[in-house]
Structure formats: C-alpha cells, structure tokens
Amino acid sequence: MKIEGLDKVVYTVGRITPNGINLLGTCFLLNKAGLFATASHVTNNDNNNLVIFISGNTDLTTYQDTTNNQGQTVPASIFKVDPIRDICILKIDTQAVSNLQIGGTDDIKVSENVGIVGFPHCVNGRNILTFQSTEVGAKILIESSGIKSNHLVLNVQTRPGQSGSPIFRLSDSKLIGMIIGSYAPGGGGGISLGGIDPNTLHQTTHAVSSEYISKMI
Amino acid sequence: MEELTNIIQSDQDELMSSIDEFQADILKTFLKNTSNDYLTSADNWLNATTANTAKFGGEQGKAKIYRDKLLEELEKFLCGAEQYEEDRKKIAESSDKSQQYIIGVMSAAIGKTIGAAGTFIAPVIVLLILSLGKMALNAWCEMRKETKKQVTLPKKT
Incomplete structure (x- = not known):
C-alpha cells in the first residue's frame, strides 16, 4: 500500500469553540465530491461550528513537526447519519474527491x-x-x-x-x-x-x- | 396550515419515503421488532450505541437528546409557535409540497433549536408524526395544551 498522498485523503474533524478548535476525531475524503466519512459519535450529530482541519503538515513521507499547530478550517455540515452503525457523512463546499474504492x-x-x-x-x-x-x-x-x-x-x-x-x-x-x-x-x-x-x-x-x-x- | 394538516394525515409508506432509504430500512426493522411501537422506535434511534465499545471521539458525555424534548418542539412547530413562523412560511411559500421537503424543513428547524443535525432527527420526526395516529391537527394541539395545564391545588384553610 502506498502512503504518498494519504495526507490529502485523511484529516481531522474539529469544532470551533471560544477557546479555539477542539479536534474530535479522524475523517476521510470519499469518492463523491466534498463528502467525508467519520464516526457519528465524533460529531455527536451536532452541526454547530463543525470544521475539517487542514494543516498541510501531515505528509507521511516527511517528518511532521509536532510543534506546528497551524492550519486552515473548512466549515462542514452533517450530510447523513446512521447512528446504528455509528457513521456520519460530512459535506464541505468543494469539488475535492478521492479515488477510494469502497468495499466492506x-x-x-x-x-x-x-x-x-x-x-x-x-x-x-x-x-x-x-x-x-x-x-x-x-x-x-x-x-x-x-x-x-x-x-x-x-x-x-x-x-x-x-x-x-x-x-x-x-x-x-x-x-x-x-x-x-x-x-x-x-x-x-x-x-x-x-x-x-x-x-x-x-x-x-x-x-x-x-x-x-x-x-x- | 394545509401542508402541516396533510403531513400528519400521511400514511406510513408516504412518510417513510420522505427520509433516506437506509434510514427507512432501520426504522422498518425497529417497527418490526417493537410491533409498530413508534415511540420505542424513536427511542431506539436516539439512544443507539454500539454495544460494548468504548468510543474514541473527543466529545464524551455530551447531553442526550430526549424524545419528549423533540415532541415538545414538534408541537411548537405544528401548533403555531412564533419561534417557527419563518419555517412554516417557507413551507407555505414553496412550490415543493412533497413530504420529503416538509420533513426536511421541519427537521432542520427543530434540529437547530436542540443542537442536532436535521438528518439525524428526521427519522424521529417521522416516527413522532406516525404516533399521532392521523389525529386532526387542531385536536392534537388542543389535547397537548390540556395535558400541560397546571393543576392548582386548593389552598389549605
């Protein structure tokens, strides 16, 4: 399995708070434009101030700087939820898409x-x-x-x-x-x-x- | 309001088609398992948790959403509370009169009030509407008002 480019597929989900951003868990870009998957408990099924955090510092082929907390936040909304399987699909306003082959x-x-x-x-x-x-x-x-x-x-x-x-x-x-x-x-x-x-x-x-x-x- | 009167008169199949297919499939299993108990099925949706699994997300112990709270907000929406005036207007003025659109607007509005995504509570809204048993909207609103009236105890002399 190639590790190059995984930093363009896998990100963190966060919530903006008065004290900054709280990172809540991991998400990944699906093969449909702007859609990401995460666990529904990560978002608590609550849209408020939900973001995807993009640091630009997570390339697995390089040394990731643990002191670098800089990054961009992209507003995300909850598109679909399956609480039984603990799955949440997030949507952001972008045409970005991955080439994931989804199996099971x-x-x-x-x-x-x-x-x-x-x-x-x-x-x-x-x-x-x-x-x-x-x-x-x-x-x-x-x-x-x-x-x-x-x-x-x-x-x-x-x-x-x-x-x-x-x-x-x-x-x-x-x-x-x-x-x-x-x-x-x-x-x-x-x-x-x-x-x-x-x-x-x-x-x-x-x-x-x-x-x-x-x-x- | 005609659209809201119609939606609570809708039958189960019509309402189920207003939500995503995977959600409708889950609700159908709940209803089968509970012998068509709409309220228990709503609780099953709201309280779903993967058995014996510690969750690795960052927001532990967040307040649960209770069915009674959702029912209260549904009552406000259906029975004319000012807070949802804009949303009812949106439904009335839209050319889209489908159940899917109306349930979508209701779920998004109520979800915003209680801090939940509309797509998460839409199935519960459907189940709560089904639990009304096609009662006339005015009659249901009156009944809800009556059940909430405070009982005043007589003063002791």
Whole structure:
C-alpha cells in the first residue's frame, strides 16, 4: 500500500469553540465530491461550528513537526447519519474527491493484513497523521438498538482520536472499514486514570464495515 | 396550515419515503421488532450505541437528546409557535409540497433549536408524526395544551 498522498485523503474533524478548535476525531475524503466519512459519535450529530482541519503538515513521507499547530478550517455540515452503525457523512463546499474504492468486511478474511490511517491523540491537540498495520483478528456482529451489523476486530491498540480512521486492505488499498473504538464491557467509562480508561488498554479494536458507507452516499 | 394538516394525515409508506432509504430500512426493522411501537422506535434511534465499545471521539458525555424534548418542539412547530413562523412560511411559500421537503424543513428547524443535525432527527420526526395516529391537527394541539395545564391545588384553610 502506498502512503504518498494519504495526507490529502485523511484529516481531522474539529469544532470551533471560544477557546479555539477542539479536534474530535479522524475523517476521510470519499469518492463523491466534498463528502467525508467519520464516526457519528465524533460529531455527536451536532452541526454547530463543525470544521475539517487542514494543516498541510501531515505528509507521511516527511517528518511532521509536532510543534506546528497551524492550519486552515473548512466549515462542514452533517450530510447523513446512521447512528446504528455509528457513521456520519460530512459535506464541505468543494469539488475535492478521492479515488477510494469502497468495499466492506466481506472483502477481507481473518488473518489478512490491513492498514489504518488516522490521528491518534488528536483529541489532545496532537495532529500527527499515523499509519498502523495489523491483521484482521475476527469478523463479528455487534448489536445496536436490536440491529446486528458487520464489524471487524483488529489486533491493534487504538486511542482516542482514531474514531473515523479508514481501514485499507494492504494488498490493494481497498477501503474495508472504519474505526469506531475498542472493546470495553458496557462501553467503558467507569474508571479514568489520568484521563485514560484502563478498559481500553488492549489490542481489540472495533471497526465497522464500509459497506454501510456506500449505502449512505 | 394545509401542508402541516396533510403531513400528519400521511400514511406510513408516504412518510417513510420522505427520509433516506437506509434510514427507512432501520426504522422498518425497529417497527418490526417493537410491533409498530413508534415511540420505542424513536427511542431506539436516539439512544443507539454500539454495544460494548468504548468510543474514541473527543466529545464524551455530551447531553442526550430526549424524545419528549423533540415532541415538545414538534408541537411548537405544528401548533403555531412564533419561534417557527419563518419555517412554516417557507413551507407555505414553496412550490415543493412533497413530504420529503416538509420533513426536511421541519427537521432542520427543530434540529437547530436542540443542537442536532436535521438528518439525524428526521427519522424521529417521522416516527413522532406516525404516533399521532392521523389525529386532526387542531385536536392534537388542543389535547397537548390540556395535558400541560397546571393543576392548582386548593389552598389549605
């Protein structure tokens, strides 16, 4: 899988506040003009002051400067939401489009290798585009409000900020899913140590199938 | 207002076609699972959360949107509250009288009030309208007024 140009596809979503911009998670440009996918919990389904943050400093082929917090914000609005699969499609006023080939979890087998591209820790203000590779550990059905949907277990630790990260099949860069979080009994949130939920410190990441994104655009 | 009177008289298929197909498919599953309980289905949409998954977004613990609050705003919209006057005018003056357009305007206006995207609450608006059971608009507005009247207890002597 080529890493060149991923900085023109994967960005952070943020919200403008009186104190500046709060980065909320990762999003990525789809193959329809101006449309981006992220997790619906990243935006909380709230349009107010939502932006896509473009830093110009996230090229994976160079050293990304951790002291450089400069960038542009582009107003975004929520175009479609599927709260069951935790997917949100954002729209910005642009003709920009990616050449992503959107597949789904049916296109990959357990043990196959995938690449994850996103912004771990962006919720703490760290806007560093990061590539991780791992393998599919399991194909699972996860329930939400009585509906079961196709998901993957990825054998990798992910962190806050990575929700909305695209997952590519390494052999041909086909999009197969999107990170939505990690396994935690009851959804976690019980204990916090220094802002970290110990329930999430493991290598069982949950990703939703991108087949549901195709149905929304 | 004729358009609003008509929309609450619409049948389920008409209203379902006013939202995106993937949303309508979800609502149909909810209705099947709940034996056509519109209000429980609305709660299922609003409270949906992926089971046993810690979310890695930056806004944890944001206030939930409650169905009762949406119903309150729907009442204001349908029963003539001044706050939604401009939006009702928009519907009345538009040449587009489709359910899709009317539900879209209502959802966007109510969503703005409660801090949610119109596309997120549109399915709930559809379910709440269906829950009215094609009651006449005036009768429903009167009924809502009656149920909210304060009960004054007699003074103790």
